[in-house]
Amino acid sequence: MRRSLYREDYMKRKNRLSVLLNSREMKAFSLYCSRYRIKNRSEFMRTTIMKAIISKFDEEHPTLWEEPSPTLFKQ
Amino acid sequence: MRRSLYREDYMKRKNRLSVLLNSREMKAFSLYCSRYRIKNRSEFMRTTIMKAIISKFDEEHPTLWEEPSPTLFKQ
Numbered sequence: 001m002r003r004s005l006y007r008e009d010y011m012k013r014k015n016r017l018s019v020l021l022n023s024r025e026m027k028a029f030s031l032y033c034s035r036y037r038i039k040n041r042s043e044f045m046r047t048t049i050m051k052a053i054i055s056k057f058d059e060e061h062p063t064l065w066e067e068p069s070p071t072l073f074k075q
Numbered sequence: 076m077r078r079s080l081y082r083e084d085y086m087k088r089k090n091r092l093s094v095l096l097n098s099r100e101m102k103a104f105s106l107y108c109s110r111y112r113i114k115n116r117s118e119f120m121r122t123t124i125m126k127a128i129i130s131k132f133d134e135e136h137p138t139l140w141e142e143p144s145p146t147l148f149k150q
Contacts, residue, residue, distance in 0.1 A: 013095035017104075019120045020088035029092075032128045045094045045124055052123045053107045 019045070094120070 021029060029041075038044045096104060104116075113119045 011097050013097045015096045015101040016093050018091050018093040019117050021090045022086050022088045025125060026090040028128055042094050048127045049120055049123055053103055
């Protein structure tokens with residue numbers, strides 16, 4: 001019980017970040033949201049940012065090999 | 076003079092959007108910012124979001140042709 005409470009608390013989104021857009025950027029953003037039927041703008045921004053971060057970490061993870069990833073056939 | 080004032084006003088970032096992150100997401104975001112020396116987090120989020128929007132619009136722009144883009148050699 002204690003653990004699950006802790007976990008729930010850990011998963012809560014408590015850190016607010018804010019972005020400022022000028023009217024042109026805002027217009028593009030609104031157009032995008034209406035065209036692709038994005039109801040939850042915060043969700044869209046969050047996933048876009050997290051995707052960018054994860055993909056960057058993913059492509060630049062440290063390896064022991066010169067090649068990006070060793071395979072069974074080519075080490 | 077009048078026009079440039081209008082233009083300046085138009086370029087000002089007045090639209091605030093906010094994103095909420097949980098502590099795990101925040102940790103990843105902070106790590107990313109420290110690793111890639113991002114001083115201006117708002118700038119990073121803005122460019123990431125705008126890039127995503129622009130690239131989506133770019134790849135899905137309407138054409139008159141079936142092919143994605145006609146060339147001189149193949150129409």
